[in-house]
Structure formats: C-alpha cells, structure tokens
Amino acid sequence: MKFLFALAWKNLSRYSRRTLITAGALAVGVAVFIWMDGWLLGAERESERNIVWYEAGSAKILNRQYLAEIQTMPLKQVISDPAAVERALAGAATARRVVFPAELFVGLEDDAGEGSLFVKGVGLDPETDGGVYRLAETVREGRFLRAGEPELLLGDWLARDLGAAVGDWVTVRARTRYGAFQTLDLEVVGILDCPNPLINQGMIFLPLDLADTALEMEGAVSEIAVSFPEWQEPAGRLAEIRRSLAGFPELAVAGWRELAPDFLAIAEGKRAGTGVLLLLIFIIAAVGISNTMLMAVYERVREIGMMRAMGMRDLSIRLAFLLEAGGIGLIGSGVGLALGVGLNWYMVRWGLNLGALVGDMQIGYRVHSIFRSAWNPQALVGALVFGVLASMVISFIPSSRALKLEITDCLRHV
Secondary structure, three states: OHHHHHHHHHHHHHOHHHHHHHHHHHHHHHHHHHHHHHHHHHHHHHHHHHHHHHHHOOEEEEEHHHHHOHHHOOOOOOEOOHHHHHHHOOOOEEEEEEEEEEEEEEEOOOOOOEEEEEEEEEEEOOOOHHHOOOHHHHEEEEOOOOOOOOEEEEEHHHHHHHOOOOOOEEEEEEEOOOOOEEEEEEEEEEEEOOOOHHHHHHEEEEEHHHHHHHOOOOOOEOEEEEEOOOOOOHHHHHHHHHHHOOOOOOEEEEEHHHHOHHHHHHHHHHHHHHHHHHHHHHHHHHHHHHHHHHHHHHHOHHHHHHHHHOOOOHHHHHHHHHHHHHHHHHHHHHHHHHHHHHHHHHHHHOOEEOHHHHOOOOOOOOOOOEEOOOOOHHHHHHHHHHHHHHHHHHOHHHHHHHHOOOHHHHHHOO
C-alpha cells in the first residue's frame, strides 16, 4: 500500500500543472458551495429570530376560527377573556394584541391630494409588549407608544411611501368588531427601522386601549403571543401550553412555524438549492478529473502494460489511479475548504449589505439589508469528503478502460 501511495504522489507531481488546473476547478466549486450554504443558512437563522422577536413570538394563542381565517384578520373571532387565559399560563411571558385590516391616509405636501395604503394594524400594550417582542428596540426616530394617547408607529418603508414623518397626523380607517366604519386621527410618534421587512413595509402600531375603544373590542383581543427561551424544545413547550389551556376548547395554539408558511417554503427551497450546488460540484469534478485521468491513462498505457507484465495485479493498478484521483480531489477540496471558510468568516463577521440592491422588495426571508452567514460544520466536512470521494469514483471508468487491454497491446502502444 505504501508503494501505491508513493506511485500516486509521483504521478501527481509529475504532471503538476495539470493537477493544479484540475484541483483549482474543484476548489472553486467547493468554495462557492460553502459560501452559498453558509449565506443561506445565515439568512434562514436570522429570519427565524426576526419572526420570533418582531412578528409572531414563540407561539400565539388564537380563536380556532380566527386561525382558520387568519389572512383576513376577522375581529369577530376573538379571545373574549384574555386575563383568564394568562392566568392559566401560570406567569408565562405574554403580550395581548388586537390585529385588524386598516386603510392609512396621509396628506401630501405637494398638494397632489391624499395618499393611502392598506396596512395591517396592531393594537399593543406598551407596558407588556416588550415581554415578548423587541419592537421598542427598533425605534429609529421619535419614541415608543404611550397608553391612552392618540398616536401610532410606522415602519420606515411605509413612512417613506406616504411621505410621513414624526409629528405628522395621519388618518386610519377600519371596521369595528361589529362591522361599522371607524376613523381615527393619530399622531406619528415613532418611525421603526426593524430587521423584519414585513414590519417596515406594511404594519402600523397603536396603543391597545385606544384600539379596544375604537374597534369596540370590549376587552377582547385577537391574539395572545407567548415567549419562551430559544433553548427550550418547541414541541414540548407547545404541548405544555396546550395542556394549560385545556379548559378553553375554543382556543388554538400555533407555533411560529405554523404562522410563517411562506418562510418555511423558502427554507425548503434553500435545501433543494444546496443539493443543486452539490450536483454542480459533482459535474465540475466529473469533467475536470475524468479529462485529467483519461490523459493520464492514455500517456501511461505502456507503463500499465509493463506493470502488469511484471505481475502487478489489476486491482493494485486500479487502486493507484484511484489514489491519484483522490489526491487531486483532496488538494482541490482542501483549497476550496480554506477559501470557503475565509469567505464565510467575512460574511459571519461583517455580512453583506444588500439594502441598496433589494430595496423594498420582499424576498421571502425576514432580512432587509445586511445578510450574514452562519457556520455549518456538517457542510464543511461534507464538501471535503464529497470532493475526494467524487474524484475517486469518477476515475474508475478511465482506469477500467486501460485494464481491459491485453498486456501485449499495452506494450505495443505508441
């Protein structure tokens, strides 16, 4: 075996330029795979955090009928006694909210009339909302809400679209719980710059007590969000919450994954995309290494015939070629691993600001400007092992062709 390793290394160094070119192509493929996998994984994990911190909490308690019609935000399907629900949860961190469809109007300074947009309105309790959400940390201009005041918060994208600024008064029109139209004049007291683009683009926030009165909620709420630590196993924690609410058959508990199906579809597509990248690496390895090994076999047909004539077994000759191809794969994958780790380290440390490129576009991920990578040790090891094994498997065909020749034909080969 030691002789076969020495022979493979000698052949690699004998054709060093060819080896480096082939290994270089494989290195590029491996580096791109590691970079893209880390980037997509980072966007996925940051999206998960932004959904939990700003959009859905760890889970939500909702009326079962409301959950079935959640896209229309029906105010008739409510939690009528939120205090009793919170008592049943035995001190868990909760946040009550009233969620409703609304139309937002603002006067434009250029006298071009009024602009309006349909938005998602949210009534929240400024005192307790921070126990579940981190919305207060995203106020870029102005301040957070105060209970009992006719005021609201806007995302910066929405404020820019409407030409609204802190101190402006806007008009919000919505239907009450019983179907009547209600119009509110509210002062913009804060502009949000939230990492979650859904918050920036199409949501407004006002005090819960104001929403309760204006929308005739009579103390009822649309949802109660629950927060629990990230290290807790979600399925077990959700099962525990459901057991606590056994006395409320009209209510349902939905985890954040159930509340963000569009993101889950993107994440699933990411996993499929990673498989495509692996396929591309295999194609790169197949083209480059098969070409290299074909040339190596063609140039050494007489050498192969002489080794066979001297009694070297076909299995040993084939193994020598496999080791040679494996060496190319190891060099290429090793260099690609180093390049990929370097690129990924930069993306983890500083990230890439794509805010100017994506603008206000919705791309599925809950990230709107700086994209950062994450470390995936499984992908790093997998890329290295895959590069070596794929190279060895691909070299099997050219080596088999040479071994099918008769020894005399090999020795006469020119």
